Amino acid sequence: MPFDGRLLAGVSVLAAVIEGGSFVRAAEALGISASGVSRAVARLEGRVGVRLLDRTTRSVTLTDEGRRFYEQVGPLLTSIEDAAVEAAGSSTTVRGRLRVDLDPFFSRLVLAGHFGTFLERYPALSLDLTTREHVGDLVADGIDVAMRFGEPLPTSPLARKLIETRILTVASPAYLARYGRPKHPADLIHHTCIQFRNPATGRPFPWEFHRDDQVEIVRTSGRLLLSDVGTMLGECVAGAGVAQVMALGIQELLDTGRLVELFPDWPGERFPLYALHPSRHLPPAKVRAFIDFVLQTVR
Secondary structure, eight states: OOHHHHHOOOOOOHHHHHHHHHHHHHHHHHHHHOOHHHHHHHHHHHHOOOOOOOOHHHHHHOOOOOHHHHHHHHHHHHHHHHHHHHHTTTTTTOOEEEEEOHHHHHHHIIISSHHHHHHOTTTTTEEEEESSSOOOOOTTTOOEEEEEEEEEOOOOOOEEEEEEEEEEEEOOOOHHHHHOOOGGGGGGGGGGGGGEBBBSSSSBOOEEETTTTEEEEOOOOSSESOOHHHHHHHHHHHHBBBEEEETTTTTTHHTSSSSSEOTTTTTOOOOEEEEEEEEEEOOHHHHHHHHHHHHHOOO
C-alpha cells in the first residue's frame, strides 16, 4: 500500500476519537466539525479495507480489527510527536497530560502525598492517575507508563526494572504475646500465616527466606487468603497472624512497634518494581520525569 498524507491524517483523526471517546470531543480537539471527523474515519476505513469503529448514539468503540490496527499505529504516532519535539530542540520539556497506571498499594502507601510536589516541579504538566490491581491494555487505555511489583509476564509490554524492595516477615506484638515468637523460619509451620494471592496464578505466594546463598522454603498455612495489601497489613496489625510484606511503605508500623520483623537475620529475599511502557521507542520527557520522581521518592 503506497503511503500518502491522507492515510496519516486519517490515523491522527482516529487517535483523537479514541482519546476523546466521541466524534464531538475529537472535533473539538482538532478544531474541525464532527461530520468532518466522521468522514475522515470513513475514508480511513475505506483505505485499509476494514471497519475500525463501532458507532452508537452514545458511544464509539474499537472493533477487534480496529484495536489491532491501533495497537500497531498508536506508538508510531507517539514517536512522530516525540521526533517533532526533539527536532524543535525541546525534547527535555516536560508538559502535556501524563497518564499513569499504578498498583493501588504503591500509590496509597508510598507515593500519596508527593504528587503535588511533582506537579509543582513541572507547571506545564497534568497528571491523570489510574490505580487498579492488574495492568490492562496500555495502548487501548492511552496509558503512558504503568508500574507494578513482581516479574512481568512474557506477554507484558516493554519492562524496565526500577528497584528491588526487601520482603519482611512480620507479626503484631499481640499475636506474639499469645502464640510466641518463632525463632527460625521453619517454626512458621506451627503458626497461623496470612496468605496473599499471586495475581498471575490465583494461588498463594510461596514463603521463601534468603540468607547469603541459603534459601529456605516453608510450607505455611492459614485460613485467611487475601489479594489486597492494605487489608493484609490491617489484619496483621490486629493480630490475625504472621504476614510477609514488602518493606516499602511499612516503616512507620515498624518504628512505632505495631509490627515486629521476625527474621532480620534472613534479609535476602527481594521483590522488584517494574515500569511498563506501551512502546519500545524512547519514552517522552514526561515519562522519564515521572520515573525519576518515583525513584527519588522510594529512596
